[in-house]
Structure formats: C-alpha cells, structure tokens
Amino acid sequence: MTKFNAWNVFKNGLNGQTGWSRQWRDPEPQSSYNVIIIGGGLHGLATAYYLAKNHNVKKIAVLEKGWIGGGNAGRNTTIIRSNYMMPGSHEFYEHSLKLWENLSHELNYNVMFSQRAHVSLFHSPGAKDANARRYNTMRLHGTDGELWDLNTLKKNIPHLNYDDARFPIIGAAVQRRAGNARHDSAVWGYARAADSLGVDIIQNCEVTGITRKNGNIESLQTSRGVMKGNKIGFAVAGNTSLLWQMAELGNLPIESHKLQAFVTEAVKPFLDHVVVYGVGGAHFYISQSDKGSLVFGGDLDWYKSYAQRGNLPMVQDVAEAAMAILPSIGRLRLLRHWAGVMDMSMDGTFFICKTPISNLYLNAGWNYGGFKASPASGWYFADLIANEQPHKYIQHHHLKRFEQGINLDERGAGPDPKLHG
Numbered sequence: 001m002t003k004f005n006a007w008n009v010f011k012n013g014l015n016g017q018t019g020w021s022r023q024w025r026d027p028e029p030q031s032s033y034n035v036i037i038i039g040g041g042l043h044g045l046a047t048a049y050y051l052a053k054n055h056n057v058k059k060i061a062v063l064e065k066g067w068i069g070g071g072n073a074g075r076n077t078t079i080i081r082s083n084y085m086m087p088g089s090h091e092f093y094e095h096s097l098k099l100w101e102n103l104s105h106e107l108n109y110n111v112m113f114s115q116r117a118h119v120s121l122f123h124s125p126g127a128k129d130a131n132a133r134r135y136n137t138m139r140l141h142g143t144d145g146e147l148w149d150l151n152t153l154k155k156n157i158p159h160l161n162y163d164d165a166r167f168p169i170i171g172a173a174v175q176r177r178a179g180n181a182r183h184d185s186a187v188w189g190y191a192r193a194a195d196s197l198g199v200d201i202i203q204n205c206e207v208t209g210i211t212r213k214n215g216n217i218e219s220l221q222t223s224r225g226v227m228k229g230n231k232i233g234f235a236v237a238g239n240t241s242l243l244w245q246m247a248e249l250g251n252l253p254i255e256s257h258k259l260q261a262f263v264t265e266a267v268k269p270f271l272d273h274v275v276v277y278g279v280g281g282a283h284f285y286i287s288q289s290d291k292g293s294l295v296f297g298g299d300l301d302w303y304k305s306y307a308q309r310g311n312l313p314m315v316q317d318v319a320e321a322a323m324a325i326l327p328s329i330g331r332l333r334l335l336r337h338w339a340g341v342m343d344m345s346m347d348g349t350f351f352i353c354k355t356p357i358s359n360l361y362l363n364a365g366w367n368y369g370g371f372k373a374s375p376a377s378g379w380y381f382a383d384l385i386a387n388e389q390p391h392k393y394i395q396h397h398h399l400k401r402f403e404q405g406i407n408l409d410e411r412g413a414g415p416d417p418k419l420h421g
C-alpha cells in the first residue's frame with residue numbers, strides 16, 4: 001500500500017498519479033479465521049485494526065453485507081465530543097477523543113478532524129445548573145469544558161435568534177476540543193490501515209445463519225459461503241437484534257429506531273461551531289461542512305424499523321427546531337435527507353461485553369452517539385476479544401447491568417430508548 005506523504009504526492013504529481021496502490025484488497029473469503037467481526041461499519045473496522053495492531057492477532061476478517069460505511073458510519077452528522085459525566089463513560093469518551101486527535105497520523109489518512117468546539121445551548125437556570133455540574137465534573141477529570149454567558153455566546157455565534165426565540169437562549173456549555181470529522185474518511189482510513197495489517201475486508205458478504213455446537217458458534221452461513229471463526233464479534237449497530245436472534249439468544253435490551261440527517265445547499269462560511277440544543281420536544285444539532293452545506297439532525301423518527309429511510313413528519317419537526325434558533329437559514333434549500341438504523345439501548349449506553357455464547361462478543365447499543373465513540377469502541381472491543389477480560393472502563397457495559405441495578409444512564413432519563421437521543 002502506497003503511503004500518503006509529501007514525497008509520494010510530489011512523485012505522483014509528476015507521473016500522472018499512476019503510482020498509487022489500491023486502498024485495500026478485495027480478498028476471497030477463506031474458510032476459517034481466528035476472529036471474524038460481523039459488520040463493516042466504523043466499530044467493526046476499528047476493532048479489526050486494533051486487534052491486529054495492539055494485540056498482534058492474525059487471520060482476521062470483517063464481513064460486511066453491503067459496502068463498508070454503507071450503514072450508520074456513513075450516515076451520521078459526525079459530531080465528536082467527550083462531555084460525559086458518569087464514571088466509565090467519562091474516561092471512555094475522553095480516550096476516544098484523544099484517539100481522534102491523532103487519528104489522521106495513526107492511520108496515515110486525513111480523517112479531517114476539525115476541533116471547532118461543541119456548543120450546547122441552555123434555555124433555563126435549571127439547565128444551566130445541570131450543565132455546570134456536568135462540565136465541572138469534566139474539568140475535575142482533566143477534560144476541557146466551559147460555560148459561556150450570553151454576551152460570549154453572541155460574540156462567537158452572532159446569527160442565533162436571541163430576540164424572540166421560542167426557547168430563549170441564556171448561555172451555553174462548550175467543549176472546545178470537540179468538533180467533527182469526515183465520516184467516510186474515517187471508514188476508509190480504518191479499512192486501509194486494517195488491510196495493511198493483513199485484515200481481510202469482505203464486502204457483499206451477508207451473514208444469513210449461525211450454526212451452534214456445544215454452546216459455541218461453530219460456523220457462519222454467509223452469502224459468500226460457510227466460514228468458521230474461533231471468535232466472532234457482532235458490530236452490526238441497528239441489525240444487532242436480528243443477528244442475536246439468528247444465534248438463538250432471544251431478545252436484547254435494544255430497539256432499532258430510525259434517525260435522519262439533513263444537508264442543505266452550500267453557502268459561504270456561516271457557522272464555525274457545532275451547535276446543539278434540546279428542550280421539551282425540540283432537539284437539534286447543526287454544523288457546516290467544508291463544502292459549505294449545513295448538516296443537521298434532530299430526534300428519532302419515533303417508531304421501530306430496520307429500514308434505512310425516514311419519514312416526512314420528521315422533516316417538518318427538524319425544520320421547526322432549526323427555525324426556532326436559526327431563522328436565518330429558513331430560505332436554504334434542502335438537498336438531501338436520509339436515515340440510519342439506531343441501536344437504542346434502554347439506558348442510552350453501549351454494550352461491549354461477552355455473551356452467553358463463549359466465543360461470541362457483543363458491541364452494540366450506540367444510540368445516537370457511536371460515531372465519536374468508534375476509535376475507543378474498537379480499542380476496548382479488541383482488548384476484550386484478545387484478553388477475555390473487560391477493561392475497567394467498560395466493566396459495567398454488559399447485559400446484566402439492568403438486573404444488577406448498575407446506573408450508567410448519562411441523561412438520567414429512565415428506561416425508555418426514545419428518551420436517550
């Protein structure tokens with residue numbers, strides 16, 4: 001694989017760009033692997049990469065039913081932050097942000113990580129207090145976080161509706177190191193780096209059946225033949241319950257819901273930050289892409305489904321939420337909108353854990369927030385698969401936490417996945 005560096009860019013500029021190799025191979029599936037990761041999204045690819053890189057595992061395959069990044073990895077609004085408060089969550093997401101900070105170098109691929117700050121608006125003194133508690137906790141742990149009063153907010157983001165907003169804006173909680181990255185680049189970067197370490201990335205390979213023997217998974221039936229794996233990892237996001245049932249494991253505390261994203265026509269630089277707010281029934285987050293489009297989203301579509309498309313009422317709902325704080329974008333045309341299938345857990349928190357099947361490992365329950373988590377998710381999932389022990393940051397992220405009363409519910413919203421957007 002040709003490295004990206006100044007010399008190769010120069011050389012290929014002179015030779016008509018003919019010296020670049022393929023980004024990753026297109027291998028034929030082998031009949032057996034040491035580890036098979038199902039799902040070629042960011043979590044699956046990152047897991048394969050860290051298994052090979054951190055743990056020197058050989059013979060790894062990533063099986064993807066469509067094309068890599070065709071799921072939520074390529075459908076999200078790309079917000080990256082680590083403003084978490086609960087023990088475990090805080091350390092996990094901060095580690096993820098630190099991995100993002102060096103990811104372009106690590107993967108030798110520009111993931112276009114832009115630390116433009118995440119600005120979370122608040123609209124009441126109660127919300128200000130809650131944010132002060134959260135951001136002070138972050139600071140106690142060494143993560144950056146600050147509160148902006150109205151004047152600072154107006155100076156930084158002049159175009160918000162400060163005059164007659166339906167939800168009056170009184171300030172914001174800000175994480176400056178947060179921001180966004182280009183999702184496709186992160187997928188391609190992990191794929192290329194994993195491939196260069198020998199990982200087989202097998203696209204158009206749907207897992208259609210799971211054969212068990214003596215409590216273990218013996219083999220996988222796929223659209224490209226039968227494969228055996230000593231260890232199998234699920235990283236299929238919104239499709240997790242389908243695979244879980246295929247393995248005859250019954251039900252999971254996960255519901256699959258749709259979440260849409262929206263992109264407008266491109267305009268000149270207008271918004272330098274990621275801006276978010278959530279109050280009452282309104283939920284909205286927005287940033288401007290490098291090409292100039294405004295990229296935004298809101299709440300779930302409010303019904304369960306495995307289809308990768310959303311419905312029109314949510315377009316209206318998100319447009320209303322946008323107009324409430326940014327009426328200046330009211331005349332922009334929407335170019336595209338699409339949906340991904342979210343793996344919503346009951347407490348809004350993820351699972352990286354062992355399962356009732358001894359050679360099966362689970363990575364799921366990412367809700368709205370799995371893009372930012374993907375480097376750390378891959379890191380700790382690989383660690384679990386290689387060492388058979390959960391790292392202390394993920395020790396409570398297992399399936400028994402509900403019956404054991406372990407509280408990981410970051411929002412304190414209770415046991416309903418719809419409340420954990």
Ligand SMILES: Cc1cc2nc3c(=O)[nH]c(=O)nc-3n(C[C@H](O)[C@H](O)[C@H](O)COP(=O)(O)OP(=O)(O)OC[C@H]3O[C@@H](n4cnc5c(N)ncnc54)[C@H](O)[C@@H]3O)c2cc1C
Pocket residue numbers: 038039040041042043044063064065066067068069070071072073074075076077078079080205206207208235236237238239243259260261297338339340341342366367368369370371372373374
């Ligand atoms: C509209 C939207 C906005 C979002 N915004 C953000 C955000 O701003 N910030 C953030 O942090 N997170 C965000 N998210 C969440 C984030 O995108 C997901 O949590 C994360 O991408 C999920 O992990 P993944 O990348 O591995 O999933 P996916 O990319 O969905 O990967 C799973 C893969 O498994 C494959 N698969 C499924 N079944 C099978 C099978 N039987 N055989 C083989 N392969 C199979 C699928 O095809 C898919 O490619 C958003 C999501 C959406 C949809």
